[in-house]
Amino acid sequence: MKKIYLYLSGGLGNQLFEYAAAKNLALNNNAKLIIDTKTGFLLDFRDPTKFSLNKSSLNNVEYKNFCFTFFFYRIFKKFLKKKSWFYKFTNFTILDDTFLDKYEEKINEIEFNKLFMLGYYQSEKYFHKNRNLIIKELYPSIPQDTKYIKLSEKISKNNSIAIGVRMHENIDTEFGIRISDKRKARMIAGIGGITPISFYLNAINKMSDKIKDPNFFLFSTKKTNLDSLIQKSEILQNCPLEIVTADCGFENAYDNLWLMSKFSNFIISNSTLYWWAAYFSMLNSNSNYVICSKRFPNKDIYINEWEKSE
Numbered sequence: 067m068k069k070i071y072l073y074l075s076g077g078l079g080n081q082l083f084e085y086a087a088a089k090n091l092a093l094n095n096n097a098k099l100i101i102d103t104k105t106g107f108l109l110d111f112r113d114p115t116k117f118s119l120n121k122s123s124l125n126n127v128e129y130k131n132f133c134f135t136f137f138f139y140r141i142f143k144k145f146l147k148k149k150s151w152f153y154k155f156t157n158f159t160i161l162d163d164t165f166l167d168k169y170e171e172k173i174n175e176i177e178f179n180k181l182f183m184l185g186y187y188q189s190e191k192y193f194h195k196n197r198n199l200i201i202k203e204l205y206p207s208i209p210q211d212t213k214y215i216k217l218s219e220k221i222s223k224n225n226s227i228a229i230g231v232r233m234h235e236n237i238d239t240e241f242g243i244r245i246s247d248k249r250k251a252r253m254i255a256g257i258g259g260i261t262p263i264s265f266y267l268n269a270i271n272k273m274s275d276k277i278k279d280p281n282f283f284l285f286s287t288k289k290t291n292l293d294s295l296i297q298k299s300e301i302l303q304n305c306p307l308e309i310v311t312a313d314c315g316f317e318n319a320y321d322n323l324w325l326m327s328k329f330s331n332f333i334i335s336n337s338t339l340y341w342w343a344a345y346f347s348m349l350n351s352n353s354n355y356v357i358c359s360k361r362f363p364n365k366d367i368y369i370n371e372w373e374k375s376e
Contacts, residue, residue, distance in 0.1 A: 070099035073184035075106030079338025087187035206324035230340030280304035
């Protein structure tokens, strides 16, 4: 039987893309999907990341704690002068979309018996063929924590607006070693950079012109990430406002995703977690209004109906 080994890495948003792409390929090729739950997080430059998918909802999947093929490939590719997304060896094949900035159509033409996948695969095109089945596995379940339920009761489909703010403050180390500011800047640039405050301010103005009596819910990892935005926006200062951050008690990424998916109106930075929230919402509603940052590294991540802004 054909086998696909998946190298998971990054936060929940990235893992959802990675799993969706691998599962789609497994279904198309009648292949067994095996998820490496450790290697990618041991080698990830963001120490806090860990396996975050909901195992109980994933079907026909096996798990592996460590995969030496991925480990040695990560070392091997540092010495490659010419980068590629496809490597064919005698007994196995490697797919790596790390260097791609768009959807690779040829992924569906690859023949293999044993395939190792790593990268981010940040486009709906990678899983569109089996989208309905895959979404059933990935859709967030209702949180057990009652504070999420209580806050969701304040959300109005018509005038509530979710704003997802990303600042990359968690990028401080690489392979467990603290990095320089110069290296940190290069890493952040490699994943699209930091969405500027001007993006949020302009989007807030657009939303306020379109939506009567808006109320805002600000999502981020830390409350301090939001201080400058609130200080510079008279609209936020004068409208009902809720803060949803880890240091305010909202620590669970999947529960945050569930809560955010209950909105119809979104302002999202270049965060894959926020992308998935808007995407899940879109699947349940025909009246979504999404303004998203242009700074996602993959050009094919955008949904046609969404408004891109700088």
